[in-house]
Amino acid sequence: MLLEVKGLNAGYGFLQVLWDVSLYVAQGEFVALVGPNGAGKTTTLRTIAGLIPPRQGEIFFKGELISKLAAHKISQMGISFVSESLNLFTAMSVHENLLLGAYVVRDRQKQLETLDFVYHLFPRLKERRNQLAGTLSGGERKMLAIGRGMMSNPDLLLVDEPSLGLAPNLTLDVFNALETLRQQGVTILLVEQNVNTTLHITDRAYVLEQGRIALEGKSKELLENKHVKEAFLGM
Amino acid sequence: MARSSVQSTIVFEVLRRLTTAAGITIILSVVAVIVSAVVAGPFTLVNAIVTGGMWALLAVGLSLVFGVMNIPNFAHGEFFMVGTLVSYLVFTPLHKYLRQNPSSVLSTVAPFAGIFAALLVGALLGVVVEKLIFFQLRRRSREQWVMNSFLLTVGLSVVMINGHQLLWGTNFKGIPRYWDVKPIDLFGVNISMDRAVALGLAVVTIAIFWFFLMRTRTGRAIRAVAQDETGAQMVGIDLNRIQVLTMALSSALAAMAGASLLFMFPSYPTVGLKPLYVAWYVVILVGLGNVAGATIGGFLVALLQTLTSYFIGVGWEDVVPTALIILILLFKPSGLFGSEVKGVWEQ
């Protein structure tokens, strides 16, 4: 198992957001985490990425306990997190942002290969390689964030709400990019509010409600689930 | 056709930049330089440029620590003081030895030994301060961080100033000059070797530092932390390491400035206060966290001080820049170059 989360409790200050969340992601899988606003999807990803210390529970990555590690160590172990706010280095060029994405990769040759791959995946980024990240459009920023996340050749990519605030055609671009990545063999854990599309492209999914895992299963089966239909698909 | 349009855009862009506050300031200071060179004599100008280089070193360090660690360092001048002290303690015995055993090679190198020792001690002290003080507070609470860390540096400043007094007393520990050689003649102005070296060191250091920040992996990581701490962690940058490094670099630069200027600023407990004020003038003037602007600002403030003491009188060189900066802040609260400052957060 690539990633395994067991009985996770987490939150901010006095507020506990996650209650006994358990999930797993196998090598090569494309897994979705869906649910309503405030269910704790982002918190789950942030906790896995090491940005929030868990209160209880354990997180294993490649069989190693990572829930007590600092965020940069987790990143070095091969987990890339593309956050909702993107956390781009806005006063640096697109190119520099991508180079920083490969901060943990010491091998120069490998860096350049991945850079080529990212520029191939997002030709727009190549066009704007010398532009400051802060001057990019919303869609370009998402691409840059995903590209930066790819630069470290991660074994697992955590992606938080890539479609948020994007026009439908751009959303499609982003989802297509994720599809390509997955065909390249990248394991992805995706958080999305756009439940319909997400369930169509992913293998498995978890439904998070009020900080607890409410449902889990194959994405196709969840599409047929009565509760999912009523709550998320408006049917 | 296409070419001329490119040219006209460039001209337009240059014009646009020149009419911003920063551009106007630079134009005004170029005018001031020419006027002062004519009226006050080139010597004043040389003075302004030499001290300006050192103010730039100080301001860059202060700006860096604020940009990366969000610490408004009130104890920055004390690292300057440590620099003067270390260089004095290293250089004086060497100098004594050299007077009995003259050696031209060694007397060329000895001053650098002093300055280099100051650099090392400064860096080391920076590491100690980060580990013993800032890290401790960061681990406990990040609430009101900017203000609380500022107060920590206030305490640190008091401890360092009076620690100096306690251990080495209040007397002036200075040297008349580092190099006993004839001054260099440049366009009819005599520049002492000490001044020339100080300026050279400042320019070279800033250039190296600039290259380091802009072109190396670690330099890029430092800028990344300044712009987005979370993002930096996400790409695998160890915050603690960068913070220690930043503090060490900043204190080393300040100590080096102190050591290079030992011939102008003899070491005594509160010698760091004036450089501290100046570094703050510069940094506030150009916007907190703006490293590039700090370099230009260093020279600007030095020029302003020199002109003030020449035209208005000695003793006013702190009052006039202060008043001017207060005025500037009234109209541009984020500083002259402050519009694009990143990595600065509050509350």
Place this chain on the structure above:
Amino acid sequence: MQKTETVSARAGRLGNGLLSILNALGITPLGLALIILLAILPFIPPFDREDLLRWLVGAALIAAQAIAFDFTTGYINVVNFGFAAFLGFGAYTSALLAVDFGISPWIGMFVGALASGGLGFFTGVLTLRLRGIFAAVMAWFVGLALLGLARNLVDITRGPMGLSVPTFLETASNRPYFYIILVMLLITYLVLRWITSSHIGLAFKAIGQNIEAARASGVNPTFYRVFNFTVQCAFAGWLGGFYAHYYGILTPQLMHTSHTVEVLAIAYVGGRGSIWGGAFIAFPFIFFIEWLRSSLTSLPGLHLVIYGLLLILVMIFYPGGVAQFYYWIADRVGKARRGSAEQSG
């Protein structure tokens, strides 16, 4: 019925009435005891010695300054880093009025307060658009500019040579001065405590914690910040007047940043946002420091090293200062008392 009331019950009621008045003034029974102790201290050996009386006056002066300092720092969360300069501005105003125009120090000190308050108003307006640290640095620059003026306008201030100032009284004894400053300390406490415990204090705290949220909930940050700065500086100027006419000599050194740091350290060690913390700790602290200074003359600067270390340690390990410690003790005592009351009942 009332006539049959026992004497002790009546005394008890009187006591309760007194307590509620004190409570309204913001003075606890313990505080009252301390004030009474301070009032009789100049007659208790060894505190009746002139040198110790001088320490007492110095401590009370610092105590009052710490209260004024905390009024801004602990509430609107802006450190007035030019505090000493505002104190000095009041001091020079009052001193120059006395020297050049023969105006009585008793009037001069209030004019000084007005002058400093006016300057504080100006600085408050100046720093309005600046947040936290920027405002602190700006206030610092204003202070530095004032210090520079005091140093350089030698024709008026005599600069670093010092200005000799007529004192309040013709006496060589420090005791009357102690009572003057004690009354000033009490007035400073009562007024600032009264302001901070009213709805204005709430507004201050709201601004101090989150200026945007405060604005969103209808608190006008502009008014309260400027008001706070003005009041603080007016008190600083007033206390500066006492400084001038007590020590009888004024140098620009009074306006130096190191003096601000001294007050700041005491206010913080005392506990920010408590108003009384700094004043409480000032007395033992100043006595300790003065004792250290006078008994260890071979180690100049040691007392200031201790200042700095204490500030650092408190900031890192116990940010609430002495006030937090007091509340913690009071809480424990209260719980224990309630516990025993439940047991016996």
